[in-house]
Amino acid sequence: MAVINHAKREINAKIVYFGPPGCGKGELFRFIHQRIKPSLCGPLKTMPAGQDSLLFFDYIPFETSSLDGYRIRFHLYTMTGPVTNPGTWKMTLKGVDGIALVTNGGASGGDEATDSLRVLRSMLTSYGRELHRLPRVWLPSDSVDNQDTAAEFVACFDASRTVTCSAGTGEGILQSLALLSQEVLQELRDEYEPADATVTDPVLQAALSDEPLEDGRPENDGESVKSVTLPELKVSLTRSTSVTIPLVIQSGETVKRCNLCFSVQLKEELP
Known part of the structure; x- marks a missing residue:
């Protein structure tokens, strides 16, 4: 699940490259890192995780x-070399937003690839997640013949989610990342972008009466009324939306908390 940093105004999404040992995940990672502009990319780091190695x-x-x-x-993660502790993979998958499954060979990649798919699905299930509901791509190192592909792969990855990749030539590596990242972005838009604000007519809550209303304003016992000026607020809007501003109002020892809510509709003024 994406993590929001309100202080930095960032949404952090997690993509994990999963696969059996020796399938080329580390090479794919290094290829991607070398192709992204340094101004947009953080350093490639390796961190020991027990006896295993985490690359991110x-x-x-x-x-x-x-x-x-x-x-x-986006934060990209993978494990390199033989992973001795399956729990390391499981921790890496925690909170994942998108998955790239890397396998050797074509078709289903053999029993090793099928086992990796089953392990991946099992680990996600332990977090209450389902692979077929996540943004995902399958990256076999050779072309795929759908007739020879294991049924489990067909159920999770259709042709649009299957991209042949080669760490040696770079084939399909950036294409698959673009495909996966776009799907993750769409999921984020669906989850975090506010819907268009709707304005409803006010509803009369009290019965009509011919009796004049009394002035119900409380007396201030001769005290002068204090006015409060709020600091300048800057709100970024991408389209018609609603804005909620939390307020804390304090008078002496009395503290009231409330939300100031209003709708904003953007209109372009003609010259």
Whole structure:
């Protein structure tokens, strides 16, 4: 699940490259990192995780500047070499937003690839997640013949989610990342972008009466009424939306908390 950093106004999404040992995940990672502009990409880091090695970096997609005023940042993770502790993979998958399954060979990649798919699905299930409901791509190292592909792969990855990749030539590597990142971005838009604000007519809650209303304003016991000026607020809007501003009002020892809510509709003025 994406993590929102309100202080930095960032939405952080997590993509994991999963697969069996020796399938080329590390090479794919390094290829991607070398092709992203340094101004948009963080350093490639390796961190020991027990006896295993975690490889990761982050980058900002240049095609999307912000989402409802928040910048998008992708964090890519993978495990390299033989993973001795399956729990390390499981922790890496926690909170994942998109998955790239890397396998050797074509078709289903053999029993090793099928086993990896089953392990992946099992680990996601332990977090209450389902692979077929997540943004995902399958990256076999050779072309795929759908007739020879294991039924489990066909159920999770149709042709649009299957991209042949080669760490040696770079074939399909950036294409698959673009495909996966766009799907993750769409999921973020669906989850975090506010719907268009709707304005409803006020509803009369009290019965009509011919009796004049009494002045119900409380007396101030001779005290002067104090006015409060709020500091300048800057709100980033991408389209018609609603704005909620939390307020804390204090008078002596009395503290009241409330939300100031209003709708904003953007209209372009003609010259």
